[in-house]
Amino acid sequence: MSNMPQVGQPAPEFSIPDEHETPVSLGDFSGQWIILYFYPKDNTPGCTTEAKDFSELNQEFSALGAKIFGVSPDSSQSHCKFIAKHNLTITLLSDPEHDLAETYGIWQLKKFMGKEYMGVVRSTFLIDPDGNIAYTWTNVKVKDHAQQVLTKLQELAAIASASS
Template sequence: MSDLETGQAAPQFALPRDGGGILTLSDFAGKPIVLYFYPKDDTTGCTAEAIDFSRLRRQFEDAGAVVIGMSPDSTKKHDKFKAKHNIGIDLVADEERTALEAYGVWTEKSMYGRKYMGVERTTFLIGRDGRIARIWRKVRVPGHAEEVLEAVRALR
């Protein structure tokens, strides 16, 4: 597990994306990037988060930023999820968990006393210079997308 901090270079990745093809962090060099990690497509919190980021997509674009969601789900699941909920942001599949581990979000979790490995809902704001500008760990979804948008606007 990685303990990334603000100011560090964001770990690079090249992973399959919804709709086909590969998405890399370097595709967006020079732009602020909102990279958010979520546990699973089509669950209550993850759906709400994706809808919130999609609803604000235009404002993120106006601020010069791109929003990317990442989970260990397959691109096939991402495609279904996007279509079902009209999600308008890029979703990346990290089935091998390489980026999830590089960003330190693949962690031990506990539910009803049972321990298991899963994604800790986390958002990274990566500045134009490719360095981590801000990190939100153990994200609570309500109001989160708006808070991230304000942080993107503050980068200017």
């Protein structure tokens, strides 16, 4: 059974390199909403669509005080090329040993064309400004996903500001 963090639980802390090999830690963004989305591989059709969709909506996320991080097992160099090729405006984190994917419970047995292998289950975690899991999406379908995340963030941010 996966050890995926549940809504209401503290988001597992991390510190892994971004596309410039600069360490990024969850704790650095205390007081902000975080969108932490895991994807299998740079420059594959679904992952490219997802990254471009999040980039297109990045200003709307920023306006709500949210920071977007895409995480895959690819190297920082691969991320740099991916960002340049598609003019991405989001931060990509490199998890080559899939430690973060395992911590979040989305490094799982997958099947493709009759073969079984371990890999990233496309998933997104919305982390609230207090560092808790506010919402999760697993086995994500790329189409309209970034918009669904934005809509959920708008809803939760409105509730949070109404109660403060």
